[in-house]
Amino acid sequence: MSLSLNKDEDGFITPTVLPKTTVTSPPADDGPAPAPAEPTTSELLTSSFEVTVTLADQQGNPNSPLYSAKTFQELGLHPDLLKGLFAMGFDKPSKIQEKALPLLLSDPPTNMIGQSQSGTGKTAAFVLTMLSRVDYDLHKPQAICLAPSRELARQIMSVITAMGKYTNVQTEYAIKDNLPRDATNITAQIIVGTPGTMVDLMRRRVIDVTHVKVFVLDEADNMLDQDGLGEQTLRVKNLLPRTPYQIILFSATFPDHVRLYASKIAPKANKIELQKEELSVDNIRQFYMDCKNEEHKYDILVSLYQLLTIGQSIIFCQHRHTADRISQRMTAEGHKVASLHGAKDASERDAIIDRFREGREKVLITTNVIARGIDILQVNMVVNYDLPLMNERIKGSDERPDIETYIHRIGRTGRFGRRGISINFVHDKKTWLQMELIEKSLGRKIMRIETNDLDDMETKMKAALK
Numbered sequence: 047m048s049l050s051l052n053k054d055e056d057g058f059i060t061p062t063v064l065p066k067t068t069v070t071s072p073p074a075d076d077g078p079a080p081a082p083a084e085p086t087t088s089e090l091l092t093s094s095f096e097v098t099v100t101l102a103d104q105q106g107n108p109n110s111p112l113y114s115a116k117t118f119q120e121l122g123l124h125p126d127l128l129k130g131l132f133a134m135g136f137d138k139p140s141k142i143q144e145k146a147l148p149l150l151l152s153d154p155p156t157n158m159i160g161q162s163q164s165g166t167g168k169t170a171a172f173v174l175t176m177l178s179r180v181d182y183d184l185h186k187p188q189a190i191c192l193a194p195s196r197e198l199a200r201q202i203m204s205v206i207t208a209m210g211k212y213t214n215v216q217t218e219y220a221i222k223d224n225l226p227r228d229a230t231n232i233t234a235q236i237i238v239g240t241p242g243t244m245v246d247l248m249r250r251r252v253i254d255v256t257h258v259k260v261f262v263l264d265e266a267d268n269m270l271d272q273d274g275l276g277e278q279t280l281r282v283k284n285l286l287p288r289t290p291y292q293i294i295l296f297s298a299t300f301p302d303h304v305r306l307y308a309s310k311i312a313p314k315a316n317k318i319e320l321q322k323e324e325l326s327v328d329n330i331r332q333f334y335m336d337c338k339n340e341e342h343k344y345d346i347l348v349s350l351y352q353l354l355t356i357g358q359s360i361i362f363c364q365h366r367h368t369a370d371r372i373s374q375r376m377t378a379e380g381h382k383v384a385s386l387h388g389a390k391d392a393s394e395r396d397a398i399i400d401r402f403r404e405g406r407e408k409v410l411i412t413t414n415v416i417a418r419g420i421d422i423l424q425v426n427m428v429v430n431y432d433l434p435l436m437n438e439r440i441k442g443s444d445e446r447p448d449i450e451t452y453i454h455r456i457g458r459t460g461r462f463g464r465r466g467i468s469i470n471f472v473h474d475k476k477t478w479l480q481m482e483l484i485e486k487s488l489g490r491k492i493m494r495i496e497t498n499d500l501d502d503m504e505t506k507m508k509a510a511l512k
C-alpha cells in the first residue's frame with residue numbers, strides 16, 4: 047500500500063503547503079526507516095493487525111520531513127559509524143539529518159539550534175555528532191547530553207550504544223540512583239543524563255569537565271525554559287569550562303520566549319527552523335470525543351480498550367493520581383494496563399518503560415513525564431485523557447492549553463512516517479474551548495468521533511491507520 051496523502055471525509059489533510067525547513071547560518075557577528083508503518087489489514091478489532099514499513103516511499107517524497115536526496119556516505123562519517131548506522135537499518139538520512147549533519151560535523155565546530163517535527167530523526171543527528179567528535183583514546187568526559195527525563199536519557203543512550211557499536215566508545219549515565227554514591231571519577235567519553243544529577247556529579251568532580259567539547263540539549267526548549275528545567279540546565283552550563291565547546295540544541299518546538307534565550311545560550315548558531323503550521327506531522331490523525339463528564343471519560347476509555355491494545359497506546363493524564371486511579375480501576379476490572387509517573391522510584395520506572403518498550407504491556411497510562419522524545423514504533427494511538435494545560439508547566443498561569451506539550455504528546459505516535467491516531471477527551475465547555483484553541487494554533491482539523499457509536503469509532507480509526 048502506498049502512503050500517498052489524501053484529504054478524506056475523516057479530515058486527514060493532505061499537506062497543501064510543502065513542509066519547508068528554513069536553514070539559517072549565523073550572521074557574521076551575531077553572538078556563535080523503517081518508514082511509514084501501515085496496517086496491512088483493516089481488521090482493527092482482531093489481533094491480526096500488523097504494521098509494515100516502506101521507508102523508501104517517504105524518504106523519496108520531497109514533501110516529507112523524512113525526504114532525503116543524499117547519502118550517509120557523502121557526509122564523510124567514519125566507516126565504523128557508517129557500519130553502526132547501516133546495522134540499525136538507517137539507509138539514508140532524513141531531511142533534518144541531511145541538513146543538520148554537514149553543519150554539525152564541520153570544523154571548526156559551530157553551534158546548532160535545530161528544529162524538526164517529532165519522530166523525524168533528530169537523535170541520530172546529535173548522537174552522530176558526539177560519536178564523531180570524541181577522541182576514543184582519551185578516557186575523559188568529552189560530550190555531555192541532557193534530556194528532561196530518565197526515560198529519554200536511557201533511550202538516547204541506547205541509540206549511542208547501537209550507533210557506536212563498532213567503536214570503542216565508553217558511556218555513562220548521570221541519572222538518579224545509577225552510580226554508587228562513592229563513585230569518584232567517570233572516565234567515559236559520553237555522559238547522558240538529567241540536569242539535576244549532572245550538576246551533582248559535576249560539583250562533586252566525579253565528572254571532570256576539562257575536556258568537554260560537545261554539549262547537547264535534547265528537548266532544548268523544555269531544558270531552557272525557566273518554567274521547565276532552565277535553572278538546572280544553566281547550572282550545568284555554568285560548570286562547563288570556559289574553553290570553547292560546541293552547543294547543540296534540538297527540539298520539535300521552540301516557543302518564541304525560549305527561541306531568543308536559546309540564541310543566547312548557543313551563540314552564533316546555525317539554525318534550522320520550522321514555521322508554526324509545520325509543527326505537527328501529517329501522518330497523525332487527530333480526533334476528539336465529546337464525553338458527558340469526568341466519569342464518562344473513564345467509561346469511554348474502557349470501551350476503547352480493544353482498540354488501544356491492537357498496537358500500543360499511551361494515555362496522558364494531568365495528574366499522577368489520575369494515572370494511578372485509572373490504572374488501578376482498569377486493572378481491577380480485568381484489563382491489562384500500566385502506569386508510569388515521576389513519583390515512582392527509579393528502578394520501578396525503568397522496569398515499567400522497559401516492559402512497555404518490549405510490548406509486554408500495551409497500554410501505558412502516564413503524565414507529561416514521557417510526553418517528550420520517547421520513541422516506541424508500535425505506539426499507534428495516543429489519548430489525551432486530560433488535555434495538557436499551561437498551568438501544569440507554569441504555576442499560577444491560567445488554564446490555556448499547552449500547545450507545545452500537545453505536539454510532543456501526540457508525537458509519541460506516527461514515528462518516522464508511520465501512521466498514528468490521537469484522541470482528545472473533552473467533557474465540558476472549558477475543555478472544548480481548549481481543544482478549539484489547539485486546533486486553531488496548529489491549523490489542523492480535529493475530527494469528532496461519536497462516543498456512543500462503537501462502529502463509527504472503529505470505522506474512523508481503521509481509515510486513519512490505513
Ligand SMILES: Nc1ncnc2c1ncn2[C@@H]1O[C@H](COP(=O)(O)OP(=O)(O)OP(=O)(O)O)[C@@H](O)[C@H]1O
Nearest residue numbers: 079136138139140164165166167168169419421462
Ligand atoms: N535515517 C533514518 N533511517 C531510518 N530510520 C531512522 C532514521 N533516522 C531516525 N530513524 C528512526 O526514526 C525514529 C524517530 O527518530 P528520533 O527518535 O530521533 O526522532 P526525534 O526527531 O528525535 O523525535 P522527537 O521530537 O519525538 O524527540 C527512531 O525510531 C529512529 O530509529
